[in-house]
Amino acid sequence: MTTGVQIRPVTSADAEAVAALRRAVYEYKIMSVDAARHMITVSSPAERFLALVAETDGQVVGWGSAGLNVWTSEAGQSNISIYVHPDLRKQGIGSTLADRLHQHLTEIGAVRARTFAPPDGLEFARNRGYDGTRQVHYSGVQTAVLPPQPPTPEDITLVTVDQLEPRQVFLADTVASLDEPSDYPMDTADYDEWLEEIWTAPGLDKSLSVAAMVGSEVVCYTAVETDGDRAWSGMTGTIPAYRGRGLAKLVKSVALRRCAAAGITAAYTSNDDENGAMLAVNNWLGYRRVQTELALLRAF
Structure with a gap:
């Protein structure tokens, strides 16, 4: 991973930076600063939700989160999300986030994880054992x-x-x-x-x-x-x-x-x-x- 990048738990104070990062990565996905703060701070204890950010020079440049899906009767289903600022990809940030989140999911009893990947993230995901199921179209x-x-x-x-x-x-x-x-x-x-x-x-x-x-x-x-x-x-x-x-x-x-x-x-x-x-x-x-x-x- 790039020297000078710190991985740490997210806090509510990161909401503005997380919303800006998300917009830089996914222009077609909508999340206000208040919505980002809500995502960071509100979850069911049963989810065992873990959210991390990657930070360099005081700037949030990466996001990673994972937790159990508690809205399904199929035990052990989980979700994981990772994204890194376009200017800082292929420097090990996403890999470090993935390793920590996979360890967390193993510890909390996940049996299967779901994520979503755009075309430029497909190789990254497949290299970590993910395989395709369905297409989701954004418009x-x-x-x-x-x-x-x-x-x-x-x-x-x-x-x-x-x-x-x-x-x-x-x-x-x-x-x-x-x-x-x-x-x-x-x-x-x-x-x-x-x-x-x-x-x-x-x-x-x-x-x-x-x-x-x-x-x-x-x-x-x-x-x-x-x-x-x-x-x-x-x-x-x-x-x-x-x-x-x-x-x-x-x-x-x-x-x-x-x-x-x-x-x-x-x-x-x-x-x-x-x-x-x-x-x-x-x-x-x-x-x-x-x-x-x-x-x-x-x-x-």
Whole structure:
């Protein structure tokens, strides 16, 4: 590793530097400083979450994190994330982070780790035992140029998420997530953990997020996270009984117009290659692909 680089645990004081590093590495991923601080400081104890930064000359130049996934019934599933500033790659920083995080995952009982790698990180990941499973496409749209908003069905009421109780959204989120393309089922979401990690996350703008309602039931919703003049669609989900009616297209169309009115000029999202329905929705909305990453797995 390059002389003068220090690997240390992250602290909340690093939030601004971490958000800036993430933007330098992934221009198409959105995370505000407040959202970065929340990511650093809020996690379930059962995750055994470890986050590290690489620092040189007082500047944060690398990030690494790993922990168990506690939202699945499959024991030992874990996640790992590593990225290094483009100007300091191939100097051993990522390797040092990977070694420490793999040791941590072994110690906490991980049996399999998942990570995501862009094309220029694929060789690094494969050299450490990761193999591909699925493609994930990232795309963006300019909010000033959108297709006409679809009509709202007579039995549907549209509301912003800030008008709802969190339990209403939690129920829709957990149901819609059950058959999302993944390497393991997301079937053990805990309400209190969801409240702390998702609902109260400072990046989530509930006034821009939109839900389709039938009575008091959320049947479709889209969650919008923001950072300045950019937005991110963290999740759009429809409960199974209401799929095939164009509700995802409708709520995203409304949300993007609200984003434009709020001064947001660009919106980004990601879709699994297997999720043809949402890929079609986003193509119709005008999203255009900016990057493709591979979901990768490694056994321990």
